Amino acid sequence: MNRISETNIAGAREIIEFDALQKDEEIVIETQNSAYKFSIGNAATRQGFLSGGALGESSTVAILMGTISKVGESYNNDPCGLKTEARAFFFIETENGMKHLITSVITHLVHIKNDEPKYIC
Numbered sequence: 001m002n003r004i005s006e007t008n009i010a011g012a013r014e015i016i017e018f019d020a021l022q023k024d025e026e027i028v029i030e031t032q033n034s035a036y037k038f039s040i041g042n043a044a045t046r047q048g049f050l051s052g053g054a055l056g057e058s059s060t061v062a063i064l065m066g067t068i069s070k071v072g073e074s075y076n077n078d079p080c081g082l083k084t085e086a087r088a089f090f091f092i093e094t095e096n097g098m099k100h101l102i103t104s105v106i107t108h109l110v111h112i113k114n115d116e117p118k119y120i121c
Contacts, residue, residue, distance in 0.1 A: 016111045017081040018046060018064075023114070027064075029088055030108040036088070038064060050090055053103065061093035068102065082109055 016027060021043040029036040034053035041048040050062035066079040067086035082088055088103040 013109050013111060015081055015083045016109050018043075018066075019080075020111070021046070025114045026112040027082065028108075028110040028112065029082065029103065029106055031087075031104040031106050033104040036103065038062065038090075050092060050101070054101070055092070062101070063091045065089040065091060067106070082106065084109060 021027075021040055023040055023043050025040050025043075027038045027040070029038065029052075031053070036050060036052035036055075039049045039059070040046070046064040048062060048064070049059035051057055051059045064082075066077060066089055067082055068089050069076050069078070069083075069086035077089075078086065084106050086106055088106060090101045091098050092101050
């Protein structure tokens with residue numbers, strides 16, 4: 001997964017709320033160590049396909065759980081969205097079942113919205 005380009009950084013956000021997500025949209029997550037792309041398959045359950053970072057270029061079925069951030073000596077879990085200065089928390093599907101993936105600290109977030117018109121036949 002390539003790092004976020006300078007042109008995309010202009011569209012970067014500090015927070016992406018899960019309520020704003022829709023099917024077939026993408027989130028680009030740049031961390032201190034890697035970059036990830038999460039393609040949303042089901043916005044209500046936050047299930048989709050994750051690639052990048054330790055996963056490489058191949059997409060893996062994943063569930064976006066939220067973020068984890070350290071505040072003093074304790075940790076806060078935010079199940080309502082992604083934000084910079086926190087770590088993204090996913091469950092990913094493997095050959096042996098599910099396991100978790102926690103990113104390094106998020107530095108940039110880009111929400112690529114599905115702006116194509118929806119036609120009803």
